[in-house]
Amino acid sequence: MRNGEGGTVPSYNVPLLTDVTHGLVVNVEATTDAIDYRQLQPALERCERTLGKKPKQIVADGDYTNHASVQAAAACGVDFYGSWQDSWKPIERRSAEFLASAFPYDAKRDCFTCPAGKILTHHALLNRGSGVHTHVYRAPKTACPSCPRRGQCAPQQARPAWTRSITRMEEPATTTAFKAKMATAEAQQIYAKRSQIAEFPHAWIKERCGLRQFRCRNRLKATMEATWACLSYNLTRWFSVRRKSNLGIAFA
Numbered sequence: 001m002r003n004g005e006g007g008t009v010p011s012y013n014v015p016l017l018t019d020v021t022h023g024l025v026v027n028v029e030a031t032t033d034a035i036d037y038r039q040l041q042p043a044l045e046r047c048e049r050t051l052g053k054k055p056k057q058i059v060a061d062g063d064y065t066n067h068a069s070v071q072a073a074a075a076c077g078v079d080f081y082g083s084w085q086d087s088w089k090p091i092e093r094r095s096a097e098f099l100a101s102a103f104p105y106d107a108k109r110d111c112f113t114c115p116a117g118k119i120l121t122h123h124a125l126l127n128r129g130s131g132v133h134t135h136v137y138r139a140p141k142t143a144c145p146s147c148p149r150r151g152q153c154a155p156q157q158a159r160p161a162w163t164r165s166i167t168r169m170e171e172p173a174t175t176t177a178f179k180a181k182m183a184t185a186e187a188q189q190i191y192a193k194r195s196q197i198a199e200f201p202h203a204w205i206k207e208r209c210g211l212r213q214f215r216c217r218n219r220l221k222a223t224m225e226a227t228w229a230c231l232s233y234n235l236t237r238w239f240s241v242r243r244k245s246n247l248g249i250a251f252a
Contacts (some may be wrong), residue, residue, distance in 0.1 A: 026051065029223055030219050058080055138163055
């Protein structure tokens with residue numbers, strides 16, 4: 001698996017599925033996927049195999065939150081809460097007046113207008129997968145090379161024939177609904193609980209079990225080792241839950 005230094009080493013990614021009510025680890029799986037981008041749907045499938053049904057609600061961090069995950073959760077009837085990441089957007093090094101966000105869009109004519117008055121018409125449609133489409137708009141070939149405001153718009157290393165283009169993303173309805181939900185205070189309160197519930201088991205297993213490096217090779221053996229560590233964690237959680245329950249009865 002690729003590491004943060006750009007090399008390839010024998011290693012595994014170990015996502016945990018944790019119960020919110022009692023903090024118990026429901027499922028664990030060692031994967032060779034270095035990122036969590038594609039791991040939400042497999043986690044839901046493993047949960048169904050383990051418990052006989054999918055969860056009513058699931059909370060995951062930004063690494064799991066993307067178009068494919070949102071659609072997979074919606075298709076399964078699972079109420080998904082996550083942190084949407086927009087860090088993929090490129091940094092525009094140009095005058096603020098000529099940023100893509102400053103170009104007004106005319107929905108009826110399906111075109112953008114630049115601050116210099118040039119019209120950017122629809123040029124191409126790119127299918128990004130998961131129901132996401134990117135519309136590309138481009139200025140006429142003769143507009144940008146002779147534009148008096150070219151220096152505010154074009155990159156420093158732009159060729160003489162360079163013309164400005166911008167994109168407009170068309171997202172599926174499930175993503176739009178998800179983003180609207182996550183903008184509410186109620187959704188943010190639910191998501192705020194994620195760190196305590198999801199991160200603590202990882203920290204406990206690393207500190208108490210000393211599982212910072214697998215002692216076995218191949219994915220099956222690594223999963224077994226991680227499972228034993230999670231069973232140890234679940235036992236301590238179970239004793240803690242039982243103790244609190246008994247104390248509650250004694251003081252009733």
